[in-house]
Amino acid sequence: MEDIVEDFLELVQIDAASGNERGVADAVKAKLEALGLAVEEDDAGASFGGNAGNLLAVLDGGLPGSILLNAHMDRVANGLGIEPQIKDGLIVSDGTTILAADDLSGVAALIDSVRRLQACGQKFPRVEYLFTVGEEAGLLGSKAFDTSRLRAKVGYAFDSPGRLGRVVCAAPGQVSLTVEVAGKAAHAGNCPEEGVNAVTALAKILATIRDGRLDPESTANFAVLDCGTKVTNIVQSYAVCRGEMRSRNDAALSAYVEYFERHCREAASGTGAAVKTTVTPQYESFSFDEDAPVIQAALAALRDMGAEAQVNGGGGGMDANVFNAAGIGVVGVATGYSGNHGISERIVLDDLRRAGELAERIVLSWADMGGLPE
Ligand SMILES: [Zn+2]
Structure with a gap:
């Protein structure tokens, strides 16, 4: 051999x-x-x-x-x-x-x-x-x-x-993308109207975001969801999703980062939840x-x-x-x-x-x- x-x-x-x-x-x-x-x-x-x-x-x-x-x-x-x-x-x-x-x-x-x-x-x-x-x-x-x-x-x-x-x-090149949604906790049975559900606000963001194959040189993927608790009797006050975007075209990469930040804000507007996005460059x-x-x-x-x-x-x-x-x-x-x-x-x-x-x-x-x- x-x-x-x-x-x-x-x-x-x-x-x-x-x-x-x-x-x-x-x-x-x-x-x-x-x-x-x-x-x-x-x-x-x-x-x-x-x-x-x-x-x-x-x-x-x-x-x-x-x-x-x-x-x-x-x-x-x-x-x-x-x-x-x-x-x-x-x-x-x-x-x-x-x-x-x-x-x-x-x-x-x-x-x-x-x-x-x-x-x-x-x-x-x-x-x-x-x-x-x-x-x-x-x-x-x-x-x-x-x-x-x-x-x-x-x-x-x-x-x-x-x-x-x-x-x-x-x-x-690749960037890590994180969107965090802050709502307001409330008892789910007694007073749900006092709460703001971070999970449903995050769902709105993800349901309408452009992802997958974006163009021949670019992809985006949102893969990790978390909200910290495992109970259903509280209107959820926090939710986070982590993803990534890659492109061989640097201009497409910066354009998507801008789109990501804008989309997250706009899709959650009217829900009462606050949105925070974090973009971390991984490599060029x-x-x-x-x-x-x-x-x-x-x-x-x-x-x-x-x-x-x-x-x-x-x-x-x-x-x-x-x-x-x-x-x-x-x-x-x-x-x-x-x-x-x-x-x-x-x-x-x-x-x-x-x-x-x-x-x-x-x-x-x-x-x-x-x-x-x-
Ligand atoms: Zn290898």
Whole structure:
């Protein structure tokens, strides 16, 4: 079995979650150190109650310029006790858990690229390997990472769904949206006319708000409802709903935020309830043209491998959003997984086998293209 497949199978069987990456981080560190790399761990975990930090390791290839290769070590819930199986050209779980190919396939690909670059016999730019924690909990590890430690101005996040060959050139920005409604409590049987029902006022707001797919680049979702009590004999004085809006178009994002605030006020007017909205930016969008060098280097690598390339935008945020906001041009690279975040998650075995080679060839294609921005 290839090293990359072995590493992948080993890593997914180490229990982990966002904030509980210790076992995976120790295994990744040991593998990199066995390859002769020095690994530094930061204290990002402490910023969100986690037990591991981001890992940074550098591989010097003798050419000027640096390139960032990134993957995350955490996974979404239902990722304990994973029993991976190879079946019909795929790796799947036993059907009761996720597979955690998101993103241990990326982690395994990056480790494999170290082995390959060390053996390639060519000079290449300096590679900064960054393995993050807390990605699935809101990009917490990358947000806590001190990007001034990086020299790279371009990079690749090996963390996108789709077949090997897909390059994600754009990802949405996201804001968290909260609407709180304050009414007035009263006994529901004795004097309901003295109360103002926050629940029905909130229902009015939600019944008429534009959500779901807003346009080809934008979505909104209101998902969490709460009013603090569980009794029916009081006219409810408080209700809250939390949601999110994402868009690859920054103008659409600000327009929706304005609409959200106005709609909440207007829909509840006449109910007597007071409305408070809170908008919290989570991360910024990014977008690259297909002729951007960061995309062209990936396309050249895919051409060398005879893999079919596909460049398009994604619907999720990732560590790349954080790096782009910090001025490092990072795009997403697919490793062959699909159905991530659910029990049907799978990865195409042949794609995984070649994901390390793709990382290697991307680095080498920068050398062919005449170097990297310093
Ligand atoms: Zn991921």
